[in-house]
Amino acid sequence: MDIVKKNEPITSEQIAEKLNLTRSALRPDLAVLTMLGVLEARPRVGYFFTGKAVDTLISEKITDIKVDEIKATPVIVKESTSVYDAIVTLFLTDVGTLFVSDDEGNLQGIVSRKDLLKTAIGNTNTHQIPIGVVMTRMPNIVTVTPEESAYEAARKIVDHQVDALPVVKAVIENGQEKYKIVGKVTKTTITKLFVELGKN
Amino acid sequence: MDIVKKNEPITSEQIAEKLNLTRSALRPDLAVLTMLGVLEARPRVGYFFTGKAVDTLISEKITDIKVDEIKATPVIVKESTSVYDAIVTLFLTDVGTLFVSDDEGNLQGIVSRKDLLKTAIGNTNTHQIPIGVVMTRMPNIVTVTPEESAYEAARKIVDHQVDALPVVKAVIENGQEKYKIVGKVTKTTITKLFVELGKN
Structure with a gap:
C-alpha cells in the first residue's frame, strides 16, 4: 500500500522489484487489495492508491462508536x-x-x-x-x-x-x-x- | 471482513461455505487480510476480526489532513x-x-x-x-x-x-x-x- 501510495501509477513489475519478489508471488496480494478497493488497477498504466476503502472503514468505525x-x-x-x-x-x-x-x-x-x-x-x-x-x-x-x-x-x-x-x-x-x-x-x-x- | 466480524471465531471452511467457494480459492484472500492485520488467525480456533489495521488507517488519514x-x-x-x-x-x-x-x-x-x-x-x-x-x-x-x-x-x-x-x-x-x-x-x-x- 505504502509503495503504491508514494509511486502511483506503478506497475506490478516495479512493485515486485522494490519488494525483491517475483510478480507471481505478488499477484494474490494485489488481487485482494484491488478487490478490497484499496488499490485500483488501470490496464497498461499501473496501480493507483484509492482512498475509497479507507473512507468506508473510517465511516464504519465512526458509526460503530456509541x-x-x-x-x-x-x-x-x-x-x-x-x-x-x-x-x-x-x-x-x-x-x-x-x-x-x-x-x-x-x-x-x-x-x-x-x-x-x-x-x-x-x-x-x-x-x-x-x-x-x-x-x-x-x-x-x-x-x-x-x-x-x-x-x-x-x-x-x-x-x-x-x-x-x-x-x-x-x-x-x-x-x-x-x-x-x-x-x-x-x-x-x-x-x-x-x-x-x-x-x- | 464482514463475515468474520459477525461470526468470529470462524474457520476458513465455514467462511468458504458462506461464500459458496472452495477453501483453496479463499486462501490467498485470507492470507492477505491476515498479513494486513485486518484478520487474526488462531490455530484450531479460527479467524478473528482485529481493529488494529483499521485504527492505523484512520490515524494515518487524520494526520494526512492539513x-x-x-x-x-x-x-x-x-x-x-x-x-x-x-x-x-x-x-x-x-x-x-x-x-x-x-x-x-x-x-x-x-x-x-x-x-x-x-x-x-x-x-x-x-x-x-x-x-x-x-x-x-x-x-x-x-x-x-x-x-x-x-x-x-x-x-x-x-x-x-x-x-x-x-x-x-x-x-x-x-x-x-x-x-x-x-x-x-x-x-x-x-x-x-x-x-x-x-x-x-
Whole structure:
C-alpha cells in the first residue's frame, strides 16, 4: 500500500522489484487489495492508491462508536437558580453548557454561555433573574440517546448549530413521557474522540 | 471482513461455505487480510476480526489532513473595541471566539465567550472597557500553522483546554517576528470534519 501510495501509477513489475519478489508471488496480494478497493488497477498504466476503502472503514468505525461510550458528565442545575449563580457554576465547573432538570432529574432546559452573556450584558441584577426565564425549554431541545452513534451526535451538533446535546433516556412517569438526563455530548467530547482516533 | 466480524471465531471452511467457494480459492484472500492485520488467525480456533489495521488507517488519514484544508474564517477586531461592541459582534457573526489584531493583521490577542461573560457580569459599563484589557495576549496564545495536521490542531485544543486556535503564518517585520492571522480552527471545525469523515 505504502509503495503504491508514494509511486502511483506503478506497475506490478516495479512493485515486485522494490519488494525483491517475483510478480507471481505478488499477484494474490494485489488481487485482494484491488478487490478490497484499496488499490485500483488501470490496464497498461499501473496501480493507483484509492482512498475509497479507507473512507468506508473510517465511516464504519465512526458509526460503530456509541454515545454511551463517549458521553461526559453533565452539570445540572434547577430552574430556580439565578442567572448570577448559573454563571458562577459555569466558571467553577469549567463547562460551556448547563442542563436544567426537575427534582427527579428529568430534562427541562439547557443554558449556553451565549444565553447567559445576553442576559448579563443588559441587566445589572442577574441575582434576581431565574435561569428558567432565559433557558431553552423542552421540547425545543435537540437530544441524543445512549444507543445513537458518535457520528449521529456530531451531525446533530453541526446541523442544529448547538454546542452540547443532553444524552437522555425516555421514561413514562404518571402517564407522561419524560427524559432523564444521563450524560452530555459536546463539541469537546467529539474533539477528544477525534484525538483518540488520531493517536496510534 | 464482514463475515468474520459477525461470526468470529470462524474457520476458513465455514467462511468458504458462506461464500459458496472452495477453501483453496479463499486462501490467498485470507492470507492477505491476515498479513494486513485486518484478520487474526488462531490455530484450531479460527479467524478473528482485529481493529488494529483499521485504527492505523484512520490515524494515518487524520494526520494526512492539513489545517490549511479545514481552517475557517476568523472574526477579527481591534484592541480598542469595547467589551460591549465585542459582545455585539459575537452575536451578529455567530461565533464563539474573537481574534484581535493590529492594523497589519498581526495577532495580538484572543477573546472567548467566557472572557466576555466574566467582564459583563461585574460591570455595568462595558462600553468603557476596551477588549485589550480582558483578552488573552500574545505570546500566551496557542497557535497552529496551515502546514500542521488536523490531528495536531485537535490535540492542542484538548491539551490546552481552549475553544479555538488562530491559524498563523510567521513573518519578520522591522526585525520583529509577527504572526499574520490566516484562519481559525475551533471545536466546531473539528466536529464538522468528524461528520465529513463519518458520511459515506
